Amino acid sequence: MSEESKNNKKSENSKGFVLPGDLLETKSKPGKGIFRKDGRVYSSVVGYSNDRSGYMNVNAIKGRYNPKVGDKIVAICAETGPSVWRMDIGAAFNSTLHHSESGWKVPFGDTARFLSIGDAVWAEVFMVDAAGSHQITLKKDDCRKLYSGTVVKVEPTAVPRVIGKQGSMITAIREKTNTRIQIGQNGFIWIDGKGEDISKAQKAMETIDREASSEGLTKKIEKLLEK
Amino acid sequence: MAGQTDMELIKDGVRLDGRKPDELREVKITAGVLDNADGSCYLEWGNNKIYAGVFGPMECHPRHKQKADRAIVQARYTMAPFSVNDRKRPGLDRRSSEISYIVSQAFEKVVMVEEFPKASIRVDMQVVEAHAGTRCAAMTAASVALADAGIPMRDMIPACASGKVNDVVVLDLNKEEDNYGQADLPLAIIPSTGEVVLLQLDGHLTPDQFEEAMDLATSGCMDLYKIMRDALDKSYGGKK
Numbered sequence: 001m002s003e004e005s006k007n008n009k010k011s012e013n014s015k016g017f018v019l020p021g022d023l024l025e026t027k028s029k030p031g032k033g034i035f036r037k038d039g040r041v042y043s044s045v046v047g048y049s050n051d052r053s054g055y056m057n058v059n060a061i062k063g064r065y066n067p068k069v070g071d072k073i074v075a076i077c078a079e080t081g082p083s084v085w086r087m088d089i090g091a092a093f094n095s096t097l098h099h100s101e102s103g104w105k106v107p108f109g110d111t112a113r114f115l116s117i118g119d120a121v122w123a124e125v126f127m128v129d130a131a132g133s134h135q136i137t138l139k140k141d142d143c144r145k146l147y148s149g150t151v152v153k154v155e156p157t158a159v160p161r162v163i164g165k166q167g168s169m170i171t172a173i174r175e176k177t178n179t180r181i182q183i184g185q186n187g188f189i190w191i192d193g194k195g196e197d198i199s200k201a202q203k204a205m206e207t208i209d210r211e212a213s214s215e216g217l218t219k220k221i222e223k224l225l226e227k
Numbered sequence: 228m229a230g231q232t233d234m235e236l237i238k239d240g241v242r243l244d245g246r247k248p249d250e251l252r253e254v255k256i257t258a259g260v261l262d263n264a265d266g267s268c269y270l271e272w273g274n275n276k277i278y279a280g281v282f283g284p285m286e287c288h289p290r291h292k293q294k295a296d297r298a299i300v301q302a303r304y305t306m307a308p309f310s311v312n313d314r315k316r317p318g319l320d321r322r323s324s325e326i327s328y329i330v331s332q333a334f335e336k337v338v339m340v341e342e343f344p345k346a347s348i349r350v351d352m353q354v355v356e357a358h359a360g361t362r363c364a365a366m367t368a369a370s371v372a373l374a375d376a377g378i379p380m381r382d383m384i385p386a387c388a389s390g391k392v393n394d395v396v397v398l399d400l401n402k403e404e405d406n407y408g409q410a411d412l413p414l415a416i417i418p419s420t421g422e423v424v425l426l427q428l429d430g431h432l433t434p435d436q437f438e439e440a441m442d443l444a445t446s447g448c449m450d451l452y453k454i455m456r457d458a459l460d461k462s463y464g465g466k467k
Contacts, residue, residue: 017460017463017464019374019383019456019459019460020374020379020380020381020382020383021380021381021382021383021418021419033379035339035379035381037381042381042419044339044379044380044381045374045377045378045379045380046374046375046377046459046463047377060377061377061463062265062266062375062376062377063376063377063378064265064283064284064285064377092283092284092285092286092343092346093285093286093345093346094286130344131295131344131345132343132344132345132346157377213463
């Protein structure tokens with residue numbers, strides 16, 4: 001019994017840090033990162049529990065990107081077919097970009113002329129099916145092929161930290177390094193600018209990724225960029 | 228196996244390495260040690276040294292192994308050529324294929340495979356130094372690596388062996404006890420439910436001794452579970 005109460009205290013101290021199989025005491029509706037058994041809710045991943053939104057969620061510390069319709073992402077071409085591109089978006093499976101969703105007039109079998117392996121695009125997820133396959137499109141808003149620049153990969157779970165509250169973090173990085181940055185929801189970040197500036201921004205991204213669950217990050221990054 | 232030996236492996240309730248019959252060797256676990264794997268773990272258990280790395284969920288290859296409604300776990304247990312006294316020929320052999328298979332089966336029970344149809348979760352376990360009990364140690368390391376990779380699962384599985392030396396049931400056999408003892412019983416359980424996901428037995432045990440060995444291994448697993456939790460807590464829980 002004393003063991004039990006000790007455990008509870010510990011999880012309170014570390015801000016709802018939970019491990020797979022931990023019972024979550026909540027009256028909220030079940031959200032993500034959890035599973036139900038005998039009417040009770042348990043955590044299924046390593047992360048921080050939170051039920052303030054009315055849903056019992058566990059925000060995982062790590063994990064692959066789980067595509068959602070409407071997400072803006074950076075995708076990298078992994079394979080070319082006669083009428084489609086297979087794009088790496090950091091999910092369990094490669095995503096499909098059909099030529100009719102590209103906005104280009106692609107002759108059959110000539111896909112590689114428009115996008116070849118290693119090329120990056122700024123795209124939107126427009127279809128996800130139950131079997132786990134998904135498609136992306138370039139025919140939305142500002143979607144386009146990304147020329148020059150570089151792509152940095154961070155944990156998808158760290159993306160909110162890279163953006164910051166009301167975009168405070170990303171604004172700071174953009175201004176301090178004088179770069180153009182596009183942050184994909186999948187944790188792929190496209191950075192363009194002068195060589196030095198890119199490596200500076202890249203270093204900032206890597207720091208955020210490494211310390212995603214610590215406080216006062218924006219200040220720390222600002223300090224890092226001023227050096 | 229099950230050999231009668233003149234070796235005195237346990238004397239006045241103290242074993243060769245100074246442990247009591249119900250004592251584990253020292254276990255050290257570090258999560259997230261490899262940058263290139265999605266999740267990883269380094270484990271030291273007595274003189275055993277093991278790395279585990281997890282990749283996935285990702286597209287399953289070869290394609291004919293895909294399951295339309297769920298993911299599969301592809302575990303691979305390998306021993307480094309320098310992990311044992313006589314150089315081990317590298318590559319898959321009878322023993323490592325067996326261990327890879329049973330570990331895959333065990334993990335498919337806890338990983339939420341139904342969330343990732345057609346996918347594969349690769350678990351690679353590399354034994355760098357072996358000193359008896361590597362299948363349990365490798366499984367424990369793999370559990371932590373899976374949790375570290377953020378793969379949803381119902382629980383982590385600790386694995387621990389018990390056995391019999393000089394007619395005494397003991398926990399967590401070391402090299403000498405494994406080689407010259409009378410029985411070896413590796414066990415892996417799901418701590419929250421007590422379900423058994425791996426159970427093997429080499430040697431001879433009477434029904435009473437079997438019960439005793441099971442109880443001992445179960446309590447060993449529970450002790451180990453605490454160490455696994457502490458390791459993950461240390462890696463990630465301390466950050467606020």
